[in-house]
Amino acid sequence: MTTSTAMFAVEQGDIGVVGLAASGILVAVAVAISLWRQLGLERSLLWASLRALVQLLAVGWVLQFVVDPDDPLIFSMLWIVAMVSFAAHTTARRAADVPRVLPLSLIAYTASAIVVLGVLFGFGIYDLEGRTLVPLAGMVIGNSLAATVLVSRQLLIAATEQREVIEGRLALGLSATEAFRPHLRQALRTALVPQIESTKAVGIVFLPGAMVGLILAGVDPADAVRVQVSVMYLVLGSVATTTAVMSLGISRELFTPAQQLRRPARRSND
Amino acid sequence: MSSADAFELIGVDAGPVAGDPILRSIDLVVPANGVTVLAGPSGAGKSTLLRLLNRLDDPVAGEVRWRGRALTDWAPTELRRQVAMVFQRAPLFPGTVFDNLRVAVADIDDSQAGHVLEHVGLNADLLDREATTLSGGEAQRMCVARALLTDPAVLLADEPTAALDGSARTTVEDLGRMLADSGVAVIWVSHDTDQLRRLADHVIVLADGAVRAVGHLDDLDASNDRIVRQSVGAP
Numbered sequence: 001m002t003t004s005t006a007m008f009a010v011e012q013g014d015i016g017v018v019g020l021a022a023s024g025i026l027v028a029v030a031v032a033i034s035l036w037r038q039l040g041l042e043r044s045l046l047w048a049s050l051r052a053l054v055q056l057l058a059v060g061w062v063l064q065f066v067v068d069p070d071d072p073l074i075f076s077m078l079w080i081v082a083m084v085s086f087a088a089h090t091t092a093r094r095a096a097d098v099p100r101v102l103p104l105s106l107i108a109y110t111a112s113a114i115v116v117l118g119v120l121f122g123f124g125i126y127d128l129e130g131r132t133l134v135p136l137a138g139m140v141i142g143n144s145l146a147a148t149v150l151v152s153r154q155l156l157i158a159a160t161e162q163r164e165v166i167e168g169r170l171a172l173g174l175s176a177t178e179a180f181r182p183h184l185r186q187a188l189r190t191a192l193v194p195q196i197e198s199t200k201a202v203g204i205v206f207l208p209g210a211m212v213g214l215i216l217a218g219v220d221p222a223d224a225v226r227v228q229v230s231v232m233y234l235v236l237g238s239v240a241t242t243t244a245v246m247s248l249g250i251s252r253e254l255f256t257p258a259q260q261l262r263r264p265a266r267r268s269n270d
Numbered sequence: 271m272s273s274a275d276a277f278e279l280i281g282v283d284a285g286p287v288a289g290d291p292i293l294r295s296i297d298l299v300v301p302a303n304g305v306t307v308l309a310g311p312s313g314a315g316k317s318t319l320l321r322l323l324n325r326l327d328d329p330v331a332g333e334v335r336w337r338g339r340a341l342t343d344w345a346p347t348e349l350r351r352q353v354a355m356v357f358q359r360a361p362l363f364p365g366t367v368f369d370n371l372r373v374a375v376a377d378i379d380d381s382q383a384g385h386v387l388e389h390v391g392l393n394a395d396l397l398d399r400e401a402t403t404l405s406g407g408e409a410q411r412m413c414v415a416r417a418l419l420t421d422p423a424v425l426l427a428d429e430p431t432a433a434l435d436g437s438a439r440t441t442v443e444d445l446g447r448m449l450a451d452s453g454v455a456v457i458w459v460s461h462d463t464d465q466l467r468r469l470a471d472h473v474i475v476l477a478d479g480a481v482r483a484v485g486h487l488d489d490l491d492a493s494n495d496r497i498v499r500q501s502v503g504a505p
Contacts, residue, residue, distance in 0.1 A: 168361030172374045173351035173420055259346040263286055
């Protein structure tokens with residue numbers, strides 16, 4: 001850390017209140033650009049920045065209690081239950097037409113959390129404590145959210161727009177699973193490929209936030225890299241698990257036990 | 271094929287919207303020999319009825335039977351391999367014609383695939399063509415070939431020529447006739463009265479969700495019912 005920036009910084013990466021306020025200059029830059037180019041985004045920029053600050057302050061305050069080594073893990077578990085519920089609710093809202101989307105996404109996020117956290121803690125990669133459990137679960141669930149919404153919508157679109165092709169396969173005596181497999185595969189690829197691409201580009205095109213945060217907080221870059229790599233693998237694993245569970249669940253909901261493709265409530269038919 | 275192979279509909283209500291069925295209280299025997307044409311005005315319930323026969327849809331009330339067994343007692347996949355179906359718009363799967371045929375029979379070889387294409391009047395050279403490059407008539411005949419690979423006893427055809435031009439329509443019609451003559455019962459939905467008169471061994475006229483008439487063309491030509499006469503193009 002150079003002398004010129006040291007006035008805002010103390011040891012262990014604490015930028016202090018003054019530092020935080022000064023970083024707000026960058027929001028002012030964005031607002032100035034919006035004004036200059038007449039983008040009309042000033043209010044949105046300010047609102048988003050303020051909202052992020054308040055949300056993170058609130059989370060940080062609550063996290064103090066959850067991650068305290070003296071607190072029992074049950075508080076961390078409750079925190080994870082809340083995160084899973086919130087993610088499932090968000091998925092249900094953003095993919096509202098998907099049948100039984102709320103219970104399915106609850107199952108998907110829970111399964112993903114169990115698998116991924118099971119590996120991370122089961123193999124002793126991280127010590128099981130509130131300080132690690134809550135942030136890692138947050139990474140699992142938060143990073144899976146967009147992909148889960150995407151895969152849910154893709155499957156519903158396939159079932160609607162590719163109805164003739166799917167029924168064409170059913171009419172040949174294929175099971176629902178076989179008839180829908182190409183569409184399931186395509187939806188999963190659509191959800192996973194961006195994740196794979198960003199994983200490939202990491203370190204070359206951009207430095208990931210967790211690593212930057214650790215280095216800024218004074219952690220040895222080699223240690224930061226190890227943590228970051230494990231986090232990236234966590235993200236890949238959790239996105240794959242959540243979308244796989246979600247898409248299998250949705251596939252089952254789209255068909256009846258008699259291997260018929262369900263249809264939306266209204267449909268013109270001769 | 272004997273009359274025991276016919277489909278029986280007993281007290282059937284059917285349609286996609288619960289509480290507002292298209293077909294109401296249908297009691298009907300659908301012959302499964304030769305070509306049976308389902309006729310009637312738009313919205314009469316012809317396609318709705320056809321889709322019940324291979325359980326792409328189930329009735330909301332009543333029962334459908336085939337060969338003396340309720341359709342619900344058949345495994346749907348087995349039923350659909352015996353009661354095959356082609357659609358108005360030929361559903362093409364990704365890949366070549368050969369890839370499309372393999373969806374029906376995964377382990378089909380080149381000579382079997384070529385043979386079934388020739389059976390529907392297509393050249394075996396088409397096997398390597400991308401299915402999406404086929405003409406409308408070729409695509410529909412390829413779909414019939416694909417459906418025949420499961421060795422069905424019945425072929426359901428939901429307005430299979432409605433999207434085709436004149437000559438393609440004739441070739442698909444001829445194919446339907448040829449299949450019926452070779453022992454595959456054909457149940458064919460049509461709006462086209464000329465086609466009906468060329469093809470039908472039996473006619474079922476539906477109107478407004480009910481059966482209006484059943485019989486041979488000669489019987490229906492003699493009907494006093496204006497809708498029946500219009501539906502069969504009576505002279």
